[in-house]
Amino acid sequence: MAGGTYLVTGGAGYVGSHLVLALVERGDKVVVLDDLRQGHRDALPPGAELVRADIADRRALEEVFAGWRFDAVFHFAALSLVGESMREPLRYCAENVSNSLRLAEAAVKAGCLRFVLSSTAALFGNPERTPIDEAAKLAPTSAYGDSKLMVERGLDWADGAHGLRSACLRYFNAAGADPSGRIGEDHEPETHLIPLAIGAALGTRPPLTVFGTDYPTPDGTCVRDYVHVTDLADAHLRVLERLEHGSCRYNVGSGTGYSVREVIEAVERVGGRPVPHHFGERRAGDPAVLVASSQRLREDTGWSPKLGALDEIVRTAWAWHSAHPRGFDDRNKA
Missing domain, CATH: 3.90.25.10 (UDP-galactose 4-epimerase, domain 1)
Known part of the structure; x- marks a missing residue:
């Protein structure tokens, strides 16, 4: 639905910035909420508005939702290193679970009832079969994977209680860069x-x-399985339209x-x-x-x-x- 207004948390990061670029190019208004701990100001295209803040900051969330009326939230801001999550599981629960559900709560209060979550294939742990479809057993083997599963479950409850329709995209391995060379992958530390x-x-x-x-x-x-980051951005745009029919969960890979x-x-x-x-x-x-x-x-x-x-x-x-x-x-x- 082009011509909308969207909030993108973590939109200065790798996958988030490619979605922001796609939204801006199709004529949407985009507000990026990012504390720039891992993101990059230079990854944002002209036309995207940056609010530099942490989603853990409840007042900052309230101000963002008070300042704009959003058609949907795209949520990328999260910790995402599997090994680190095993050393610091409580931190991953606090930042990924608590902050994500606080964001969902703020969206509900503001009347923004469409929410797209950057989830992960780490939900499946050691799969019993491949290729992995959505019916596969959810059995994460890391605190990171489990934190994303807890967020998905919280969004299920928010749908039933508040009508918050959510799409959770379970990525496999995001890779590549904008084909025009404008933005790309820049992590520190790099694990891909x-x-x-x-x-x-x-x-x-x-x-x-x-x-x-x-x-x-x-x-x-x-x-x-490697999926190009531009194709991932396209998947986000497409599931946004799918939310008209209810919440959904999808695996995203090349196959x-x-x-x-x-x-x-x-x-x-x-x-x-x-x-x-x-x-x-x-x-x-x-x-x-x-x-x-x-x-x-x-x-x-x-x-x-x-x-x-x-x-x-x-x-x-x-x-x-x-x-x-x-x-x-x-x-x-x-």
């Missing part, structure tokens, strides 16, 4: 395979560590799995440089294969990945990182 491999090839990061070579996969390394070795080969093929790497032990809790079934999303919304090929995903990421070796270069965030 593709930017780490590209950084190793460019010499801006240390050699890549491949965790485990003895998995029950064709080449012994983990297999993952194709690639091994760590295959990703390294793709980076070398696209970049024309070797990826320095070495092999390490398995990481605890890493499933051998995680591949999504996005069939329900395709059937209900007409969504399909337009940039689904691994080389195309890597090509956009390579263009961004080679042109921005220091990322957004706004670390002072002043």
Whole structure:
């Protein structure tokens, strides 16, 4: 529904900024609520209004909802490192669960009854089958995954009690960058395979560590499903329309799995440089294969990945990182 007014929390972050760009380009008014701890002011396109605040700040939330009448909330602001969540589970519960439900409460009070949550495939833990569809057992094996599941359950209750319609998008592996090169991925610390491999090839990061070579996969390394960040943004726009029919939950991935070795080969093929790497032990809790079934999303919304090929995903990421070796270069965030 173009021409609306939307609140995007965490909209200066990786996936959030690509959604903000898509909203602005189609003519929507966008207000971004971001404390810039992980986000970047330079990731926001002209036309998006930034409110620099923490969603834990109840007064800031009240002021934002008092200042604009929003058609929907897109919620990206969250902690998202699995390993960190196992060391600091209470922090993840406090920031991800409490803050998300406080945001939902503020939306309900303001009469904004459409809510899109950036959720995660970590809800499924070690899946019993692949590809993973929405009927798969929800059994997170990390505090991060469990925090997102608790938010989804809270949104279920908010629907029944207050009519808050929510769409929860369970991402697999977001990857790539805006095809026009305007924005891309810039995390610190970086934990995603593709930017780490590209950084190793460019010499801006240390050699890549491949965790485990003895998995029950064709080449012994983990297999993952990568979905282009621009396609993810498109999925958010499409589920917004789906909320007219009620709350919904969708898995979002390309439907194709690639091994760590295959990703390294793709980076070398696209970049024309070797990826320095070495092999390490398995990481605890890493499933051998995680591949999504996005069939329900395709059937209900007409969504399909337009940039689904691994080389195309890597090509956009390579263009961004080679042109921005220091990322957004706004670390002072002043």
